[in-house]
Amino acid sequence: MAVKKVVVEEEEVKSKPKAKAKPKAKKVKVPNTLRGFRDVLPDEQFYWDMVIDKARQLSDDYSFGRVRLPLLEKTSLFERSVGKGTDIVEKEMFSFADQSNDRVTLRPEATAQIARAYIEHGMLNMPQPVKMYYIGQMFRYDRPQAGRYRQFWQWGLEAIGSDEPIIDAQVILVCVRMMQELGLDVMVKINSIGTEDIRRGYTMELVSYFKQFRSKLSELDKKRLTKNPLRLLDSKEEGIEELKADAPQILDHLDEKSKADFMKVLEYLDEVEVPYELDPFLVRGLDYYSKTVFEIVAIDKEGKQGTISLAGGGRYDSLIPQLGGRSEAGGAMGAAVGIERVINAMKHKGIDVPKRRKVDVFFAQLGEAARRKGLAIFEKFRAEGIVTAEAFGKGSLKAQLEMADKLEAKITLILGQKEVLDGTVIIRDMESGGQEIVPIEKVVELAKRSLNN
Numbered sequence: 001m002a003v004k005k006v007v008v009e010e011e012e013v014k015s016k017p018k019a020k021a022k023p024k025a026k027k028v029k030v031p032n033t034l035r036g037f038r039d040v041l042p043d044e045q046f047y048w049d050m051v052i053d054k055a056r057q058l059s060d061d062y063s064f065g066r067v068r069l070p071l072l073e074k075t076s077l078f079e080r081s082v083g084k085g086t087d088i089v090e091k092e093m094f095s096f097a098d099q100s101n102d103r104v105t106l107r108p109e110a111t112a113q114i115a116r117a118y119i120e121h122g123m124l125n126m127p128q129p130v131k132m133y134y135i136g137q138m139f140r141y142d143r144p145q146a147g148r149y150r151q152f153w154q155w156g157l158e159a160i161g162s163d164e165p166i167i168d169a170q171v172i173l174v175c176v177r178m179m180q181e182l183g184l185d186v187m188v189k190i191n192s193i194g195t196e197d198i199r200r201g202y203t204m205e206l207v208s209y210f211k212q213f214r215s216k217l218s219e220l221d222k223k224r225l226t227k228n229p230l231r232l233l234d235s236k237e238e239g240i241e242e243l244k245a246d247a248p249q250i251l252d253h254l255d256e257k258s259k260a261d262f263m264k265v266l267e268y269l270d271e272v273e274v275p276y277e278l279d280p281f282l283v284r285g286l287d288y289y290s291k292t293v294f295e296i297v298a299i300d301k302e303g304k305q306g307t308i309s310l311a312g313g314g315r316y317d318s319l320i321p322q323l324g325g326r327s328e329a330g331g332a333m334g335a336a337v338g339i340e341r342v343i344n345a346m347k348h349k350g351i352d353v354p355k356r357r358k359v360d361v362f363f364a365q366l367g368e369a370a371r372r373k374g375l376a377i378f379e380k381f382r383a384e385g386i387v388t389a390e391a392f393g394k395g396s397l398k399a400q401l402e403m404a405d406k407l408e409a410k411i412t413l414i415l416g417q418k419e420v421l422d423g424t425v426i427i428r429d430m431e432s433g434g435q436e437i438v439p440i441e442k443v444v445e446l447a448k449r450s451l452n453n
Contacts, residue, residue, distance in 0.1 A: 036142070036150030046353045047343045052135060054178055055155040055337070062174050064133040064157055069113045071137065075103040081112035081319055083287025085227040092140040106139035111288070111316060111334050112323075114158045119325040128161030128330060135339075147308050153339040163317060163331030165261045168292045169268030171335050175296055175311045176274050178337065183351040185299040186310065188269070188276035192262040192291050193230070193283055194254045196318060199290075202253045203229050213243050233281040249280040258291055265292055288316040292333070298345045310345060311337040360451055362404035362430075363390040366397055366416040373420055373440075377413070380444050386451070404430060411450050413443065 033039060040048060059066065075095050082088050094106040107113060114132060117123075123130045134156045141150055157174060159167050172188060179186040193199060207229050210217070217225065218237040225232060233244060254262070269276055276294075284293045293314035298306040313335030320329040346353070361381055365374045371392055381388040389407050391400050397414070404412045414426040414435075425443045427450060428435045438446045 034150075036144040038149060038151075043355075044343075046355050047346060048339070050353050051182065051339055051342055051346075052155070054182055055133075055135060055339075058174050058178055058181075059133040059155075059157070062131070062170065064131045064159075064174075067114070067117060067132045067134055069107070069110055069117065069134055069136065071106055071139075072104050073107055073113060073116070075105040077112050077116055077323075078105055078108060081115065081286075081288050081323060082109065083228070086285055086287060087231075088140065088285070092142055094139045094141060108138055108140045109286070109336070110134055110136065110138065110154065110156050111158065111286075111319070111336075114156075114160070114334070115316070115319045115323055115325070115332070118160050118329070119320065119323060123160070124326055124329050129159045129167060129332075130161050131157075131159045133157050147338070147341040147344045149340060154336045155339060156334060156336040157313075158332065158334040160320065160332040161330045162333075163261075163315075165264035165292075166268055167331075167333045168265045168315065169272070169274075171313065171333050172265075172269065172294055173272055173274055175313075175335050175337055179296065179298075179310065179342070182342065182346060184310075184342070184345055184349065186275070186296050187299055187305055188274060188294055188296055189279040189282055190266075190269075190276050190292070190294040191251070191279050191282040192254060192258055193250055193289060193293055193314075194258045195290055198253055198255060198258065199230070199250070202248070202250050205248050205253075206230070206232070209247050210243065216243065230283045231285060233283050234285070244281055250283075251278075251280055261291060284312060284314055288319040288322070289314045290317050291315040294335075296337075298349075300349075306345070308341060309338070310341050311335055357387050359389045359407040359409045360386050360411070361388040361447055362400075362407060362409035362412045363388060364397060364400040364404065364412055364414045365390075365392065366395070366414075367420070369417060369420045370415040374415055377415070377425070377440070377443065381447070384444055384448070386444075386448070411447060413447065 075093070078093065079089055084090070088108050093108050095103060098104050114134070118130065135153070137151055137153055139151055142148060144150065157171050159171060172190075176186060176188060194202070207225060210225055210229070210232055214222065214225070216239055218239070221232055221235050221237050221240060224235065232240070233247070266276070282293055282295060283289075291314070295309040295312040297309055300306070313333070315331060315333050317331040319332060321327045363374055363378055363381075365371050374390070374392065378388060378390055389403075389409065391403050394400050394403070401412065409430055412428045412430055414428060419425055419440075423440050424437050425440050426435050426437055427443070427447060429450065
């Protein structure tokens with residue numbers, strides 16, 4: 001009987017339905033930024049503030065007025081100005097058709113926009129040269145690497161309406177002063193690529209030279225040889241350096257006017273002690289450039305030049321008439337500084353950036369009633385121009401006092417339930433630890449007195 005009972009119990013167990021397995025929770029995919037884009041978090045804003053504040057200051061010092069340009073333009077603007085054979089137009093622009101089926105592009109650079117704005121708003125009728133600056137985002141579908149993003153920021157300077165070499169020198173000078181005043185050592189690499197007619201003849205000679213080495217060129221440089229031969233001079237492809245060494249130099253092809261203007265630019269730079277070196281292979285990658293072109297690179301502690309340009313620019317004398325502007329507009333000179341690249345150079349050099357405002361007063365509270373009252377007290381201090389910090393989201397007095405120490409606040413105001421009922425506030429001297437209880441209506445006046453002692 002006992003065995004039979006066991007059998008029955010086992011059969012009953014077997015016949016019981018199995019419990020349903022709990023469905024697995026769906027794994028939520030965490031969103032992240034697109035490749036080549038990034039967030040700039042609060043801790044890094046101190047670098048950004050320092051660089052942008054310096055850019056604004058220098059722009060004002062040298063009489064450049066700010067212009068704010070749209071992020072989106074007709075694609076044809078960049079095709080006509082930057083050049084259809086350039087890397088930017090061929091493969092780097094973020095272009096699409098909008099709801100009206102118009103071809104539009106997120107701006108890859110701003111000089112073409114500046115030229116468009118100069119023409120559209122009749123700036124030829126203003127005193128010349130018209131000097132403008134911008135600070136804003138550009139977009140290029142480039143290969144992300146150190147200091148190069150698909151969305152990046154630039155500070156740019158543009159001077160339109162003069163072909164005087166001193167304008168070239170001043171634009172370069174302002175860029176150099178920015179780097180130096182931020183603590184960077186830099187070198188200007190400079191060249192002249194002459195006028196369009198000069199480049200046309202020089203390009204033919206350059207093509208003739210490189211054709212004999214076509215089998216040694218990379219596939220990319222073979223395309224450049226056909227579409228934009230000048231880009232061979234700033235190519236970084238394997239094996240090209242040896243070939244460039246014996247290539248014809250454009251400086252040898254300059255006409256007398258271009259030579260004289262270039263010499264004046266160098267003389268002006270000498271006068272203000274801007275460090276520079278001639279680079280016969282510097283051409284820049286955009287079709288609108290003429291005559292003076294330059295780039296700025298950082299110099300490390302060992303005196304070695306960096307390989308990434310922090311800034312670059314040049315003349316674009318023919319761009320205004322090319323876009324339909326009146327030819328009497330005269331020449332134009334511009335430059336752009338990569339803000340992310342400057343910040344990276346500052347970090348690499350270990351340049352100290354102030355992390356925060358100096359806090360005079362820290363407000364600490366305990367309890368809901370103290371928080372409500374504290375909002376009004378905080379606003380009174382802010383209205384008086386007293387730098388005040390708080391931690392309304394923290395409930396622990398110990399944690400709040402630790403934050404006050406970290407911020408190096410001179411005094412801390414402490415408001416608890418008892419103080420709210422009594423209409424008082426505790427003023428604590430953070431250095432001595434001494435405390436006094438004061439009437440809440442006199443706390444601003446008495447805190448000021450404590451700060452001035």
